[in-house]
Amino acid sequence: MTRSYRSQVLYVNLSDESSKVESLPEDIFFYLLGGKGLGIYLLAHQPPKIDPFSRENQLIFVTGPLTGTIAPTAGRFGVVTKSPATNGFLDSYCGGFLGPEIKRAGYDAIIFQGKAESPVVVNINNDNIEFLKGDTWISKSPAQCDKMGKEKFGPRARVASIGIAGEKLGNFAGIFSDQRCAGRGGAGAVMGSKNLKAMIIQGTLPVEIYNPEQFRKDAWIARRYIRSSELTVRALPEEGTCNIVDIANISGILPTRNFQTSVFNEADKINGSAWRTNYWKNQIACFGCPIGCSKISYSKRTPTIIIDGPDYETVFALGSNVGNANQDIIIEANALCDEYGIDTISTGNVIGFVMELVQRGLATSSDFDGIPIKWGEPNTILELIKKIGTQEGCGELLAQGVAQITKKFPRSEIFAMHVKGLEIPGYEPRATKGMGLNYAISDRGACHLHSYCVSVEIFSNKGGMDPFLTDDRKVRLVYDCQAESNLIDSMILCMFAFFGMRMKEAFQMLSSATGLFKDEDDEMVLQSIADRIVTMTRLFNLREGWTLEDDTLPPRFLNEPLPSGPAMGQTLGKAELESMKKEYFKLMGWDEKGAPLKKTIEKLKINQF
């Protein structure tokens, strides 16, 4: 019986330019689905405590059992590796059109191992693996790589590539494809460390389905749910993710000036309607997506600068967080990040941190090659990004992220906004405390996507939960949202689809696509898959050296009351956080230090594979 997964992994060894295909146990897809689940399974097989930039670290491209099917938003792929930013597990996902090509080429995952002597581009066409010299590709931007790949291998070829920042091992360099990006945690640096400039892929094999007739029905139902929710029919199509700028600001969760406050006086200059009215020229959608949250904008100041974006995270990071309400500058800053191939969230955090260093007199412009450092100043923002991207001058340090920069500036730790080396996304945790717990315990550092509970704490139109609550109900919410996120990233679908469809519809699609699941007990089966993936990732991170003490938040969140807005006076104090962690560990079946209990490992059958 054909099924929507292939049980096949392509191993590409860059050291000797060899490749091989290996089969996966079928169990994997029942127990871990694919995507993140498959990724942690594969990553756990590499030796412990290796340097993320060593030959032993694997760069794993993963798909899920729904990738490339007609399931809505089934065009994404994931990248899994050990992160140079956190020294722990990293998964990062990217939309566009490349995911389905991996599946059509015959694979559930592609693993790059070893390291090429000199820059290389790997072209994959079904079982034909070609190693090309990368010399002419070096220093090219991801957009240029996309174009070169298509020119050389035809319009259906899809390209995943890195920019200069990845080549130079910047800690927050991403992997780009179709102008989109697996941005967080430095997967692009790992790719750069392997001298792999780009992967090009296309496939011609069909994506099989277990029960095609039922699956068509199930996918249609999921799509109808998406077509019936305000967020997915109107808000995201019309205003992209920037539809939340207003409500974030009203609710006091919009990080401003390196998280010094969470209300930005000029939010209405960068809200959804400001973008829709003044800048957005076009809407684009990823493979199989009925939503289309992506917008095309260009700078009015410099009309040749055109980007896919900006999204909410970029608007916060390169807008409010650096005191900037100039839309042209947000677009130009975003364009520079895309050109060099760096994550906008971490970039905006680094710039905000530099600005606060100077504000507090801990550094001066001379520490940054003479660039004038001032909140909201266009040149500060744009010039610092150039430094970070190219690692010239002060950029060598800045490109390593906030955690590393603190080492040069004593007493700066108290406003260094990162968890375990990953910078903070655009949700102030003192005003949405579920997100605080989430940042503290997420398996890739300060990640908003590990448990997107802010959607219930702040953005829910009904049935929300008080954002200041920190009791067991809130922990349960974080736990439930964590399950949802981990399942979505393992299927792999887009989180936004789940503002319309529910897990129930996803389960039906999984069931008819794979033939692995029965109708009954869907919730229990899915919950245990989520628990399994999160626990396996926890075990990996503990093995790599993470400790209970790392599960914390920047001192600012713990100690500094918010100075204004509806959450004025709020912190997320140490005691509150510890009590939430304790309850969370209990729900997970982990001990008081956050180590999974033996009986939990047994119950989740983690030792079986």
Next chain:
Amino acid sequence: MTRSYRSQVLYVNLSDESSKVESLPEDIFFYLLGGKGLGIYLLAHQPPKIDPFSRENQLIFVTGPLTGTIAPTAGRFGVVTKSPATNGFLDSYCGGFLGPEIKRAGYDAIIFQGKAESPVVVNINNDNIEFLKGDTWISKSPAQCDKMGKEKFGPRARVASIGIAGEKLGNFAGIFSDQRCAGRGGAGAVMGSKNLKAMIIQGTLPVEIYNPEQFRKDAWIARRYIRSSELTVRALPEEGTCNIVDIANISGILPTRNFQTSVFNEADKINGSAWRTNYWKNQIACFGCPIGCSKISYSKRTPTIIIDGPDYETVFALGSNVGNANQDIIIEANALCDEYGIDTISTGNVIGFVMELVQRGLATSSDFDGIPIKWGEPNTILELIKKIGTQEGCGELLAQGVAQITKKFPRSEIFAMHVKGLEIPGYEPRATKGMGLNYAISDRGACHLHSYCVSVEIFSNKGGMDPFLTDDRKVRLVYDCQAESNLIDSMILCMFAFFGMRMKEAFQMLSSATGLFKDEDDEMVLQSIADRIVTMTRLFNLREGWTLEDDTLPPRFLNEPLPSGPAMGQTLGKAELESMKKEYFKLMGWDEKGAPLKKTIEKLKINQF
């Protein structure tokens, strides 16, 4: 210190054409807010077990402490009386512009007592109360009354009136104002029983505010929340309440053919987009409303027929519930209901019931004056409405509602869709079981607004709750939503505002408008106000003769599994319902038979007033 309530009630005695003003204890507003809370306080003072059409029954127009202020959606008023449909408490609310005039005339409430010898129209202008002969007004539609009132008393005069159905004491006649309607439970019949054809009102007094500066800020914040939610910025403005037709149908909660099923094959012909695209010519908003859910439509078949609507309830009742997907016919049916002055929900239920009577062979067309009775047939729908409105022929019986009609047709009880005499709104409780509990325990019969938990069970974009759940969590949800609804109806605001703002913003406005509340413990204060109002209403209904056995659902919901759709096979069985009721009574502090415990009455200080 001036405050946003006046502590003044105008009593109008229709028997002797006298009037007087009485002061209310200030406590009332602290303990009961206004609106429904004020209504139950005033109604409880009338003698027990009276006939709703007797002189002793009071017809009470109520406002709330926010009515007429700049609080968003503060233009509504309520009508409270003893219902001829249920023989119990009735509250029904109406948008438009009349509510603020009651306040400006100097009153929190206006109570009509006694009965006029012949039809009368009462004109109220501050403390000037005028009794006009109603002869020339008789048989006029509410829209004509609106016009006549404005012609006679100027454009600022607001009119509340009844149509023929109210004059003839039809059990589901409503009270109309500005083309809107306090529709449910027969308040129009009570008005008719008093020979009161219309109340006309305008006032010139200011609506005072305790702390104007703070209140302006608070109202602005509430308004900003409303301007930041998808439902209130886009869905309701663009598609009105019909924005939920699609999701209701997809979720299997759209009552179809007298609740025989909950999936309507032609739902896409009557969904939000079908109305927006084909019919809606204009959008209107009530006093102080930033949403504007109201639409103006006209029939393409008969372009002279123009209505304010249709809303979701009408589209379900005169559409799917009678097997009709013809938009022209829905509009024309709605127009007839408005002309005669009857509730569209009960009307659609009666027609659906008649159609099923004939479908099952329990009646024939000869029982209905020879009108051919057929699902979806335009003439069936329109002719039956004319009968109901005018009470000619079979209309005399039909106008009394489903509960009364069953008495003529043996064995029809099993598909008679009402609770305690009030027909069922557009949410199938077998597929949204919180609504099932709500219908069973609501204090005015099958009311969706008593606890609009479907907004969490079905319409929530995040943080929803499984609609099939019937455990303690679900009961708690019903209880929480009941608190919200009772507070909203006591302030009085519009439920739709709360798809954007939260109770927190409302409390702030209450606080600065009245000066009665402190910042701390808002949740606890509000919860106890809600419990107090619900418990006082329960006590009233028990006094009037309601029993535990009345807290149930039509046999169809209890015994007949849904035949199709995502809720196929579901019932809301007796055992499930009883267990939910038990838990609900516990939360309310009532005994096992649903009678409020002495300690609850004491705790809520109900004996104090």
